[in-house]
Amino acid sequence: MKIAVLGTGFVGRTFSAALVKLGHEVAIGTRDPQATLARQDSDAMGSPPFAQWHAQHADVALAAYPDAAAAAELVINVTNGAGSLDALAAAGTGNLSGKILVDIANPLDLSQGFPPFLNPVNTDSLGEQIQRAFPATKVVKTLNNMSAGLMVDPGRAGGGDHSVFVSGNDAGAKSQVTSLLQGFGHQDIIDLGDITNARAQEMLLPIWVRLMGVLGTPDFNFKIVR
Amino acid sequence: MKIAVLGTGFVGRTFSAALVKLGHEVAIGTRDPQATLARQDSDAMGSPPFAQWHAQHADVALAAYPDAAAAAELVINVTNGAGSLDALAAAGTGNLSGKILVDIANPLDLSQGFPPFLNPVNTDSLGEQIQRAFPATKVVKTLNNMSAGLMVDPGRAGGGDHSVFVSGNDAGAKSQVTSLLQGFGHQDIIDLGDITNARAQEMLLPIWVRLMGVLGTPDFNFKIVR
Numbered sequence: 001m002k003i004a005v006l007g008t009g010f011v012g013r014t015f016s017a018a019l020v021k022l023g024h025e026v027a028i029g030t031r032d033p034q035a036t037l038a039r040q041d042s043d044a045m046g047s048p049p050f051a052q053w054h055a056q057h058a059d060v061a062l063a064a065y066p067d068a069a070a071a072a073e074l075v076i077n078v079t080n081g082a083g084s085l086d087a088l089a090a091a092g093t094g095n096l097s098g099k100i101l102v103d104i105a106n107p108l109d110l111s112q113g114f115p116p117f118l119n120p121v122n123t124d125s126l127g128e129q130i131q132r133a134f135p136a137t138k139v140v141k142t143l144n145n146m147s148a149g150l151m152v153d154p155g156r157a158g159g160g161d162h163s164v165f166v167s168g169n170d171a172g173a174k175s176q177v178t179s180l181l182q183g184f185g186h187q188d189i190i191d192l193g194d195i196t197n198a199r200a201q202e203m204l205l206p207i208w209v210r211l212m213g214v215l216g217t218p219d220f221n222f223k224i225v226r
Numbered sequence: 227m228k229i230a231v232l233g234t235g236f237v238g239r240t241f242s243a244a245l246v247k248l249g250h251e252v253a254i255g256t257r258d259p260q261a262t263l264a265r266q267d268s269d270a271m272g273s274p275p276f277a278q279w280h281a282q283h284a285d286v287a288l289a290a291y292p293d294a295a296a297a298a299e300l301v302i303n304v305t306n307g308a309g310s311l312d313a314l315a316a317a318g319t320g321n322l323s324g325k326i327l328v329d330i331a332n333p334l335d336l337s338q339g340f341p342p343f344l345n346p347v348n349t350d351s352l353g354e355q356i357q358r359a360f361p362a363t364k365v366v367k368t369l370n371n372m373s374a375g376l377m378v379d380p381g382r383a384g385g386g387d388h389s390v391f392v393s394g395n396d397a398g399a400k401s402q403v404t405s406l407l408q409g410f411g412h413q414d415i416i417d418l419g420d421i422t423n424a425r426a427q428e429m430l431l432p433i434w435v436r437l438m439g440v441l442g443t444p445d446f447n448f449k450i451v452r
Contacts, residue, residue: 122347122432158451165433192436200433206348207391207426210418211450220452225384226441
């Protein structure tokens with residue numbers, strides 16, 4: 001499948017490399033490809049400059065947001081949550097129309113330092129904001145509550161014996177995303193219902209952030225034991 | 227140990243009966259014992275009248291909030307979250323002073339129907355509100371994200387192979403609560419840190435409520451797979 005991964009950070013890189021391995025044709029979308037390639041410094045999360053990573057992953061294309069989205073059958077949002085609506089607007093409503101948008105971002109508000117707060121929260125979510133802004137796009141929220149490594153390689157923790165949540169308004173879109181998740185090795189995929197459940201998924205972040213500190217690793221996940 | 231369980235609903239009853247089985251001396255606290263015993267109707271959660279339950283559990287005492295708290299070495303808050311601060315104020319600051327208060331309540335706001343919202347949320351929590359209101363009491367937040375049945379009998383789901391979180395400012399209090407949890411059969415007890423982590427624990431409720439609907443049972447729990 002032709003897939004656009006919007007976001008050049010660690011999650012976007014990990015996701016893109018894993019999708020290529022599964023045989024997909026992947027373009028990473030960014031605001032300004034030349035500026036992205038020209039960057040010499042590590043990003044805010046400590047990832048090395050994009051060009052350095054890209055030199056070893058020439059099978060992943062780099063394109064401006066609208067070009068990446070226009071060419072894709074499926075689009076994945078791994079931009080910083082605070083900038084996701086802007087990034088998707090730059091990709092273009094028409095380029096996203098009728099397509100599945102897998103939303104993995106979290107609306108983390110770091111304006112008051114660490115740990116982050118969520119904004120929006122409780123009565124709204126980033127997933128719903130995106131669905132409202134792009135009503136002709138099929139938004140599916142998933143994977144936002146685990147490390148990039150576990151998203152694409154669940155076996156890194158407990159042999160993959162843990163759960164992943166999906167929510168969205170379109171049953172067919174959730175079915176396709178479920179197949180994608182199964183391709184990565186996810187076994188227990190729980191459909192929470194419509195996109196309003198993105199609230200519940202995003203509200204897992206505070207305990208996720210805390211557990212990462214307590215456990216000393218990002219490679220853990222929730223299993224729903226029943 | 228002499229334990230006061232504040233709250234006469236299903237959670238309070240389940241908890242009290244389980245504590246008696248473990249050999250503790252338990253009093254259920256309520257605002258007005260005579261009124262509680264006189265009630266003829268099922269409560270909001272569909273539990274039968276208290277007197278009917280109490281007739282079969284004569285080994286659990288019933289007392290007014292201040293009397294129950296004054297006599298107890300450890301106090302457990304299982305009142306409705308929206309009324310917890312009032313109930314604890316009725317129990318009396320002096321009667322709670324220096325004691326461990328196990329806070330199991332959730333600040334569910336049902337004013338807009340189901341599913342409930344949280345209030346407070348994100349930048350504050352019920353656990354923190356209680357700790358601020360009763361600074362001489364050692365508040366430990368735990369068990370708020372599972373069914374009453376699982377709180378006291380974790381083996382009901384997955385043979386007990388799941389996790390329980392604790393948070394609080396007093397290490398000794400958390401240690402004693404950990405022992406209590408182990409007494410019920412909990413195996414994986416994760417100390418999240420100080421009471422500000424009650425935010426993260428309470429923010430598990432939205433996905434808990436949704437999962438109960440999807441799975442068709444309250445007897446499930448989160449396991450942190452790592």
